[in-house]
Amino acid sequence: MAVCFALSSAERLGFGFLRPTAAATGFRRAAGNAAAASVSVQDGHRKLKTEADLPEIKIFTMLYQMLFKGYLNSIHELQIYQKQVYGPLSKINSGNLQGISISSVELLEELLRKDEKYPCRGYMTLWTEHRDLRGIGYGPFTEEGEKWYKLRAVLNKRMLHPKDSLQYGDVVNAVITDFIKRIYYLREMSPTGDLVSNLTNELYRFSLEGIASILFETRIGCLEKEIPVETQEFINSIAQMFTYSMHVALLPNWTRNYFPFWQKYIDGWDGIFKFGTKMIDMKMEAIQKRVDTNQEVAGEYLTYLLSSGKMSSKDVYGSVSELLLAGVDTTSNTMLWALYLLSKDPAAQETLYQEVTKVLKDDRIPTAEEVNSMPFLKAVIKETLRLYPVVPVNSRLIAETEVVIGEYFFPKKTTFNLCHYAISHDEKVFPEPQKFKPERWLRDGRTRPNPFGSIPFGFGVRACVGRRIAELEMHLALARLIKLFEMRPDPTVGEVKANFRSVLVPNKKVNLHFVERQKTET
Numbered sequence: 001m002a003v004c005f006a007l008s009s010a011e012r013l014g015f016g017f018l019r020p021t022a023a024a025t026g027f028r029r030a031a032g033n034a035a036a037a038s039v040s041v042q043d044g045h046r047k048l049k050t051e052a053d054l055p056e057i058k059i060f061t062m063l064y065q066m067l068f069k070g071y072l073n074s075i076h077e078l079q080i081y082q083k084q085v086y087g088p089l090s091k092i093n094s095g096n097l098q099g100i101s102i103s104s105v106e107l108l109e110e111l112l113r114k115d116e117k118y119p120c121r122g123y124m125t126l127w128t129e130h131r132d133l134r135g136i137g138y139g140p141f142t143e144e145g146e147k148w149y150k151l152r153a154v155l156n157k158r159m160l161h162p163k164d165s166l167q168y169g170d171v172v173n174a175v176i177t178d179f180i181k182r183i184y185y186l187r188e189m190s191p192t193g194d195l196v197s198n199l200t201n202e203l204y205r206f207s208l209e210g211i212a213s214i215l216f217e218t219r220i221g222c223l224e225k226e227i228p229v230e231t232q233e234f235i236n237s238i239a240q241m242f243t244y245s246m247h248v249a250l251l252p253n254w255t256r257n258y259f260p261f262w263q264k265y266i267d268g269w270d271g272i273f274k275f276g277t278k279m280i281d282m283k284m285e286a287i288q289k290r291v292d293t294n295q296e297v298a299g300e301y302l303t304y305l306l307s308s309g310k311m312s313s314k315d316v317y318g319s320v321s322e323l324l325l326a327g328v329d330t331t332s333n334t335m336l337w338a339l340y341l342l343s344k345d346p347a348a349q350e351t352l353y354q355e356v357t358k359v360l361k362d363d364r365i366p367t368a369e370e371v372n373s374m375p376f377l378k379a380v381i382k383e384t385l386r387l388y389p390v391v392p393v394n395s396r397l398i399a400e401t402e403v404v405i406g407e408y409f410f411p412k413k414t415t416f417n418l419c420h421y422a423i424s425h426d427e428k429v430f431p432e433p434q435k436f437k438p439e440r441w442l443r444d445g446r447t448r449p450n451p452f453g454s455i456p457f458g459f460g461v462r463a464c465v466g467r468r469i470a471e472l473e474m475h476l477a478l479a480r481l482i483k484l485f486e487m488r489p490d491p492t493v494g495e496v497k498a499n500f501r502s503v504l505v506p507n508k509k510v511n512l513h514f515v516e517r518q519k520t521e522t
């Protein structure tokens with residue numbers, strides 16, 4: 001059951017919500033609406049072009065490229081093809097997909113540096129409709145403008161600063177210990193004695209347990225042999241919400257009364273919030289008891305949110321559920337790609353193993369601080385995210401201001417599609433872009449890549465709030481797994497390609513041999 005769910009959910013995470021439109025002032029237009037026709041726009045002495053001068057990709061071209069050129073499941077690869085054909089700046093005008101595509105590192109940097117005070121990815125009405133229907137507060141994904149800014153100021157504390165993540169080291173390590181136990185159990189059950197099948201599913205369970213234990217400050221049993229009923233219902237609710245979000249996004253609103261999809265979509269959200277609410281209420285009760293008996297209120301993230309007095313409980317319910325959803329498929333898929341890449345590259349795996357064993361000379365569990373002495377470990381994750389960015393395309397809606405990008409003028413309310421995948425696979429930015437080369441990230445005197453070439457966690461004040469937590473989980477888990485096991489590919493699986501399902505997921509089940517290493521005397 002969990003197996004089915006994990007795969008389907010992993011294939012449907014709503015990071016598509018990261019995609020749904022211009023920032024400098026003082027422009028003089030010669031005539032009419034700059035967006036509509038090739039009119040002249042003057043910026044001082046410079047004559048600017050407008051979006052009417054850009055190559056336009058219309059719906060039929062898009063459909064042709066997806067259906068007949070084979071990009072249906074690999075929209076990320078389509079970015080590279082479209083860049084070759086239309087150049088680094090083009091206009092997409094294809095059904096729900098609208099906006100200006102940016103696929104060069106220079107233009108991306110220019111746009112992000114001109115982003116607004118309250119950056120916006122585009123409005124998320126599908127999510128906000130549910131919150132409005134149930135009177136639930138908005139979270140970091142759904143909130144916008146000044147209210148979002150204030151919310152992020154609270155959420156950032158205890159999460160975003162590198163030193164914040166250190167406090168979660170023990171919690172994360174406890175989850176990793178249970179994950180390793182599960183790996184041993186799965187190996188034993190396998191015909192070869194060392195095979196872990198369907199790793200996507202196992203890593204999904206690991207990531208959900210990890211983020212839940214940080215946010216709720218309690219364990220929810222995803223790594224047990226039998227997942228507790230309530231946790232399983234919660235997992236099923238996430239799957240249901242993501243499954244039906246596809247239907248409700250594609251069908252017009254009037255169909256909601258005729259088909260069951262909308263109701264099932266809402267039921268999915270209700271299940272997610274039911275579980276989240278119960279966890280938060282339990283924590284509130286525990287805090288209240290301590291307050292009533294004059295005891296110190298101690299705890300981590302949820303305790304901080306609830307006791308800081310800076311957030312209403314309605315906002316806590318809204319935010320925690322969004323953090324939880326964002327924290328699962330992101331880390332689980334990145335871990336999967338990292339282990340897969342290492343299994344195919346014994347030399348890189350050996351370098352990593354040597355580094356980890358040098359820092360961890362005995363059976364000790366690494367601390368969060370010790371990860372700082374493992375630059376190759378960090379480079380492996382960076383390179384994995386360059387090759388398989390969790391969010392291969394992001395977006396920015398420049399709502400309040402006009403903007404010039406390159407030689408082009410864009411009016412207010414222009415949406416930009418940020419083609420991160422094309423940029424992080426550009427050979428001018430990353431020589432041999434298809435090769436897994438963690439060493440390109442090392443600070444050992446070599447020329448470092450352009451920082452905007454690969455920005456898997458985004459950029460600026462709206463960048464990923466969970467970055468430090470995600471890195472902590474992935475670094476600690478990878479260090480411990482590599483110390484214990486050598487990863488080898490399962491020859492029956494063959495080459496694994498990435499499919500685009502809002503995040504980049506493997507196109508087939510991935511199994512790996514976890515070959516236990518000989519213990520060395522130290």
Ligand code: HEM
Pocket residue numbers: 018121140141152211322323324326327328330331334385390391394456457458459460462463464465466467469470
């Ligand atoms: C490999 C792991 C992860 C990657 C690559 C990743 C990537 C991203 C990206 C690209 C964005 C959009 C940033 C932008 O628009 O500039 C984002 C936003 C976000 N992420 Fe992550 N993420 C990861 C893990 C997590 C985790 C573990 C959490 C939860 C603790 C999380 C919570 C969020 C939230 C709440 C937002 C929305 C922030 C806002 O709009 O203010 N992410 N993430």
